[in-house]
Amino acid sequence: MKFLAQMFKLISINLKSVPARWGATLVIVVGLAGVVGVVTALQSMSAGMVATLRATGSADRAIVLRGGSNSELSSFFTRDQAIVIEQAPGVAKGEDGKPLASGELSLIAERPLRRSNTDSNVSLRGIGPAGFTIRPELQIVEGRSFKPGLQELIVGLKAREQFIGLDIGSAVQIRGSLWTVVGVFASNGDAHESEVLVDIETAQSAFRRNGYSSLLVKLDDPSAFQAFKDSLTTDPRLQVDVQNEVEYFSSQSRSFTKTIGVLVSVVGVIMGLGAIFAALNTMYSAVAARTVEIATLRALGFGGGVVIAATVMEAMVLALIGGLIGAVGAYAFFNGYTVSTLGAGFTQVAFSFRVTPTLLINGLVLSLFVGFLGGFFPALRAARMQIAVALRAA
Amino acid sequence: MTTLVSIRGVAKRYTRGKQTVDVLQALDLDIASGDFLALMGPSGSGKTTLLNLIGGLDKPSAGEIVVDGKRIDQLSSGQLAKWRARHVGFVFQFYNLLPVLSAEANVELPLLLTSLSKAQRKKNVAAALAVVGLADRATHKPSELSGGQQQRVAIARALVADPTLLVCDEPTGDLDRKTADEILTLLQQLNRNHGKTIVMVTHDAKAAEYATHRLDMDKGALVTSGDSH
Ligand SMILES: Nc1ncnc2c1ncn2[C@@H]1O[C@H](COP(=O)(O)OP(=O)(O)OP(=O)(O)O)[C@@H](O)[C@H]1O
Ligand SMILES: [Mg+2]
Numbered sequence: 184m185k186f187l188a189q190m191f192k193l194i195s196i197n198l199k200s201v202p203a204r205w206g207a208t209l210v211i212v213v214g215l216a217g218v219v220g221v222v223t224a225l226q227s228m229s230a231g232m233v234a235t236l237r238a239t240g241s242a243d244r245a246i247v248l249r250g251g252s253n254s255e256l257s258s259f260f261t262r263d264q265a266i267v268i269e270q271a272p273g274v275a276k277g278e279d280g281k282p283l284a285s286g287e288l289s290l291i292a293e294r295p296l297r298r299s300n301t302d303s304n305v306s307l308r309g310i311g312p313a314g315f316t317i318r319p320e321l322q323i324v325e326g327r328s329f330k331p332g333l334q335e336l337i338v339g340l341k342a343r344e345q346f347i348g349l350d351i352g353s354a355v356q357i358r359g360s361l362w363t364v365v366g367v368f369a370s371n372g373d374a375h376e377s378e379v380l381v382d383i384e385t386a387q388s389a390f391r392r393n394g395y396s397s398l399l400v401k402l403d404d405p406s407a408f409q410a411f412k413d414s415l416t417t418d419p420r421l422q423v424d425v426q427n428e429v430e431y432f433s434s435q436s437r438s439f440t441k442t443i444g445v446l447v448s449v450v451g452v453i454m455g456l457g458a459i460f461a462a463l464n465t466m467y468s469a470v471a472a473r474t475v476e477i478a479t480l481r482a483l484g485f486g487g488g489v490v491i492a493a494t495v496m497e498a499m500v501l502a503l504i505g506g507l508i509g510a511v512g513a514y515a516f517f518n519g520y521t522v523s524t525l526g527a528g529f530t531q532v533a534f535s536f537r538v539t540p541t542l543l544i545n546g547l548v549l550s551l552f553v554g555f556l557g558g559f560f561p562a563l564r565a566a567r568m569q570i571a572v573a574l575r576a577a
Numbered sequence: 578m579t580t581l582v583s584i585r586g587v588a589k590r591y592t593r594g595k596q597t598v599d600v601l602q603a604l605d606l607d608i609a610s611g612d613f614l615a616l617m618g619p620s621g622s623g624k625t626t627l628l629n630l631i632g633g634l635d636k637p638s639a640g641e642i643v644v645d646g647k648r649i650d651q652l653s654s655g656q657l658a659k660w661r662a663r664h665v666g667f668v669f670q671f672y673n674l675l676p677v678l679s680a681e682a683n684v685e686l687p688l689l690l691t692s693l694s695k696a697q698r699k700k701n702v703a704a705a706l707a708v709v710g711l712a713d714r715a716t717h718k719p720s721e722l723s724g725g726q727q728q729r730v731a732i733a734r735a736l737v738a739d740p741t742l743l744v745c746d747e748p749t750g751d752l753d754r755k756t757a758d759e760i761l762t763l764l765q766q767l768n769r770n771h772g773k774t775i776v777m778v779t780h781d782a783k784a785a786e787y788a789t790h791r792l793d794m795d796k797g798a799l800v801t802s803g804d805s806h
Pocket of ligand 1: 621624
């Protein structure tokens with residue numbers, strides 16, 4: 184108890200002397216604000232991407248691709264193969280008694296991005312009525328849906344936000360044919376919102392593709408998946424990969440999150456080391472500036488342990504202040520900030536940074552850790568000074 | 578009179594690399610309880626070194642130091658810290674007050690090492706500041722006080738925990754004659770009226786006149802011994 188009281192007294196003495204050494208102290212605060220800000224921003228980007236792709240898909244839906252294709256763009260089925268797949272066990276039936284399966288065509292179109300005015304890939308999906316039935320989250324929010332047989336398209340909210348010339352009424356040149364934007368759809372903020380949708384049959388004839396890239400089916404329930412998968416993978420007429428839709432979209436984000444993870448680690452370690460040295464520097468100079476004060480307190484009988492604890496705590500308090508500034512800054516500047524990146528198959532997927540409470544807490548823990556290391560060695564030096572020698576520094 | 582400090586065969590040697598400096602050699606000294614001893618001598622003669630040994634700020638290379646019946650030359654630094662907190666009050670040439678703390682907070686510092694309650698600490702601080710005549714400056718920061726006043730605060734700090742011994746290293750070395758005389762008068766009163774044993778290092782022969790005894794040092798040894806008046 185006495186130890187704590189002495190330590191708090193020393194911390195308060197030390198912190199009171201901070202204004203006299205603002206310049207040196209700012210090094211810790213600004214350093215930690217920078218580290219925590221950058222690391223939190225990077226992690227929030229990763230968290231946002233993961234959240235977007237996790238939000239895409241439902242456990243009671245399965246996506247079928249040609250065997251060995253890791254994205255829809257490199258996958259293709261004939262209509263006959265599609266019929267075989269639709270008949271597999273576990274596929275739910277609609278009100279009309281037909282299987283709830285949507286053969287879809289996935290293509291890439293080039294459009295200029297708003298932010299850079301340079302061409303980038305927008306994902307174009309040919310989709311039939313079943314595609315809408317299977318995906319209840321897909322809702323027209325402006326205008327109307329496309330009419331089969333007409334070269335009309337509807338755009339996702341995020342696609343319209345990211346690309347130039349996708350507003351309702353615009354004419355869009357895609358692979359040699361002209362299409363008109365007639366509506367805008369929402370899809371729970373998932374990856375489909377970065378896409379453009381057209382009627383499947385119109386797309387098949389316009390782009391001369393007599394088949395599908397993928398087949399999305401609604402299952403009776405999530406537990407029907409294994410039977411469905413087994414029946415397809417053992418069918419000698421087919422060569423397919425079957426994935427639960429949730430799993431499919433999270434696997435799309437895996438390489439991205441891994442890259443971000445590596446980036447966060449590398450940047451975090453480099454900046455963290457820099458911050459530790461900055462903190463060491465600040466605290467060494469603080470201890471040096473207080474040589475006589477510390478020696479006087481020790482002459483009065485304050486113990487070395489109290490001096491160490493107070494010095495370490497001081498560094499941690501300063502580092503925490505910096506960490507708080509960095510975390511709040513990352514939240515203020517980046518939370519909800521929308522960017523797009525190349526997602527599956529080199530198309531743009533838009534997502535928002537998510538500065539979650541966990542990331543904020545991680546940032547603060549990081550700053551406390553840096554403060555601890557930065558304070559510890561100077562504190563040891565302070566405690567080890569010979570009192571009689573240090574007093575002569577007066 | 579009982580002996581408060583007993584020093585036998587004390588030596589202090591500093592080693593720096595291959596060089597060794599023998600600062601004190603085979604030194605014997607007794608200080609009686611209730612004494613006011615002035616230690617004089619040329620610069621470098623070892624006065625501060627001896628004072629630091631008496632005050633438990635440093636340990637001798639050889640010899641025995643007993644204060645108030647307790648051998649302190651063999652204590653660990655942690656034990657010494659506790660011992661100092663209970664038994665010694667320090668007064669330094671440059672006051673060594675903490676600039677960010679008010680006078681009363683400075684005086685309170687030694688009491689944080691005791692088990693006194695907050696209210697008791699406040700009372701003792703007020704009493705110590707009253708003894709040095711600074712009751713009205715309790716909330717002032719050192720920078721708002723004159724040198725003489727700062728040294729009074731430092732003396733109050735040295736007194737507040739009621740130590741056995743006051744050690745003062747050139748307490749008037751940074752003050753003008755008149756202020757120095759006031760400080761010395763204060764120390765004399767503490768010695769006479771409050772029975773404090775004081776060991777004071779000084780360069781100033783006039784300062785030494787306030788003491789009851791005077792000792793001279795030269796090259797690490799005591800050269801004269803006797804009464805100043
Ligand atoms: N840590 C140390 N290492 C080496 N030599 C030291 C150390 N501390 C003191 N000395 C030496 O010991 C000798 C005595 O020093 P001390 O400070 O005790 O003298 P002093 O009588 O108090 O002098 P002054 O009147 O100048 O204060 C000096 O020669 C000094 O250089
Ligand atoms: Mg000296």
